Amino acid sequence: MKNNETITYENLIENPSFQAWVLSDRVSNDENWVAIYADNQELVDEAALFIQTFQFKKKALPVQEIDFEWSKLESRLTLPITKKSTPKISRRLWIRRIAAAVAVVLVASSSFFFLNKKNKSIVQATDFGEQMDMTLSDASSVKLNANSKIEFKEKWNESEDRTVSLKGEAFFNIKKSPSKATFKVATDYFTVEVLGTQFDVLAREDKASVVLKEGKIKVWFDKTVELVANGTTTSVKSVDLLPNECLKLSNQKYYKTTVNTSNHIAWLDKKLVLNNTTLSNLASIIKDLYGYEITFQTKELQSIQINGTLPIQNLKSLLLSIEKGGFGISIQKVNEKQLKFVKQ
Amino acid sequence: MAKTNNIAEASRLLWKSFKKGNQQAFSQLFKVYYNDLYYYGIKLIGQDEVVKDELQEFFVELWERRANLSDISHVKAYLIKSFRRKLLKTTTQNRKSPVINAEFKDDSGFELSIEELIIQDENRTFNSKKLKALMFKLNQSQKEIIYLKFYNNLDYKDIAEITGLKYQSVRNSMHKALKLLREAF
Numbered sequence: 001m002k003n004n005e006t007i008t009y010e011n012l013i014e015n016p017s018f019q020a021w022v023l024s025d026r027v028s029n030d031e032n033w034v035a036i037y038a039d040n041q042e043l044v045d046e047a048a049l050f051i052q053t054f055q056f057k058k059k060a061l062p063v064q065e066i067d068f069e070w071s072k073l074e075s076r077l078t079l080p081i082t083k084k085s086t087p088k089i090s091r092r093l094w095i096r097r098i099a100a101a102v103a104v105v106l107v108a109s110s111s112f113f114f115l116n117k118k119n120k121s122i123v124q125a126t127d128f129g130e131q132m133d134m135t136l137s138d139a140s141s142v143k144l145n146a147n148s149k150i151e152f153k154e155k156w157n158e159s160e161d162r163t164v165s166l167k168g169e170a171f172f173n174i175k176k177s178p179s180k181a182t183f184k185v186a187t188d189y190f191t192v193e194v195l196g197t198q199f200d201v202l203a204r205e206d207k208a209s210v211v212l213k214e215g216k217i218k219v220w221f222d223k224t225v226e227l228v229a230n231g232t233t234t235s236v237k238s239v240d241l242l243p244n245e246c247l248k249l250s251n252q253k254y255y256k257t258t259v260n261t262s263n264h265i266a267w268l269d270k271k272l273v274l275n276n277t278t279l280s281n282l283a284s285i286i287k288d289l290y291g292y293e294i295t296f297q298t299k300e301l302q303s304i305q306i307n308g309t310l311p312i313q314n315l316k317s318l319l320l321s322i323e324k325g326g327f328g329i330s331i332q333k334v335n336e337k338q339l340k341f342v343k344q
Numbered sequence: 345m346a347k348t349n350n351i352a353e354a355s356r357l358l359w360k361s362f363k364k365g366n367q368q369a370f371s372q373l374f375k376v377y378y379n380d381l382y383y384y385g386i387k388l389i390g391q392d393e394v395v396k397d398e399l400q401e402f403f404v405e406l407w408e409r410r411a412n413l414s415d416i417s418h419v420k421a422y423l424i425k426s427f428r429r430k431l432l433k434t435t436t437q438n439r440k441s442p443v444i445n446a447e448f449k450d451d452s453g454f455e456l457s458i459e460e461l462i463i464q465d466e467n468r469t470f471n472s473k474k475l476k477a478l479m480f481k482l483n484q485s486q487k488e489i490i491y492l493k494f495y496n497n498l499d500y501k502d503i504a505e506i507t508g509l510k511y512q513s514v515r516n517s518m519h520k521a522l523k524l525l526r527e528a529f
Contacts, residue, residue: 009522009523009526010518010519010522010523013522014493014500014515014518014522016499046526046529049529050522050525050526050529053461053529054461054494054525055461055494056460056461056491056494056495057460057461058495059379059383060379061378061379061382066374066375066378066379067375069374069378069396069399069400070371070374070375070378072400073374073400073403073404074367074371076400076404077367077370077404077407133392133396141393143392143393173393268391268392269390269391269392311457311459317459321459324472324473
């Protein structure tokens, strides 16, 4: 520390040499911090505590992801540079198509696997607590949430429907194809059909929903389903969704409601937004994302409703913020597969 | 600290080589700094996809301009500064995009949360609730300065360059922030 600088809390904290000394557990000593400590114990301890606490977690993207970004860039360095064009969202009316075509395309893609390399189908899957970004051959991008699986063709022909099948949850940003080929997301529950738009699809064992951020989409069912919209129930084979509309399965019926889309897709930013969510629903989400079964100390706990935003980048921070969230809940680890919610 | 200097020194050499058109060196620079640029971009505008697109454009432009670039002493600070400028430019140009806080003055912009800190539960001698509340009181530019200093290990001179603020106001701003946060410890 320079002579003209007085030893204050702020000066110590900002001093790189002091930071290094504290972080080395006060071993390194390129300036005489020990002597300074002798004269200013309280202040130095206080500043040291700040430095030890105020350390950011270093975040790192997976190496593969950076490599992937580099390969994308590399191809542009050698090719003539094309300017980025903003995707236009189609407002055209929809041409009805038969959902059965989806099945045909899927069968075709798997049977041509050995015959034609171009028709190879790719499966990508995420583990518990993991997310993955990918770009499809048509430049559309997909972000896969934890514990999810997606299958798609390595390359589509210009005129064919672009179909992917999904188990789990994914957010799609679909670019309109030059030949206006439809993009389809097939799930166990329904098929979502689009031209070019941004939307979230969730299709897990016990839940299913679609939320539209931008554009317009059509959701097809294999057979007639009950649809509840604006308080009335109808039997339908397909449903149109507009931005901020959500289609959600609950007790064998589909509900169409208007929602805050950013809450639904908060997982893209590694967050979970709770809006009068019951603890039992939260437990189910934790099971989907991290694979832990959750039991409750008492039955009443299950129906407690909570609000707020929780971090989901890892299980530890998620659980910690539930405990610290003022909901009166403590979490015990029963074993490697099980957690227990108990009253604080 | 020695390690940081080695990286800084190696980067200067890579930079020279990249300017001469060495794609290998460019690739190294890309891979070394992508992470920090990406997470800084996320801090500024929040959307993964937009940040990645912008980074692609940023590096393409860097490659195209390589012959006109000068030698620089601190590669990381230079990259952060130019990328920040690029993000600001796009966000102000493209008003339709849901991007927030073009000038980082808006309350909804640059966020720091205590969840981002390494906190050992056992020696919790500070008040985390209070820290949370105090973090909230910091303004955008204080948060950004703290992030650049403590997350990216940049010094005040670099931070002043990056944010376009005067050296002394960066220091004052940091001083005020630290004074405020002190209450939590």
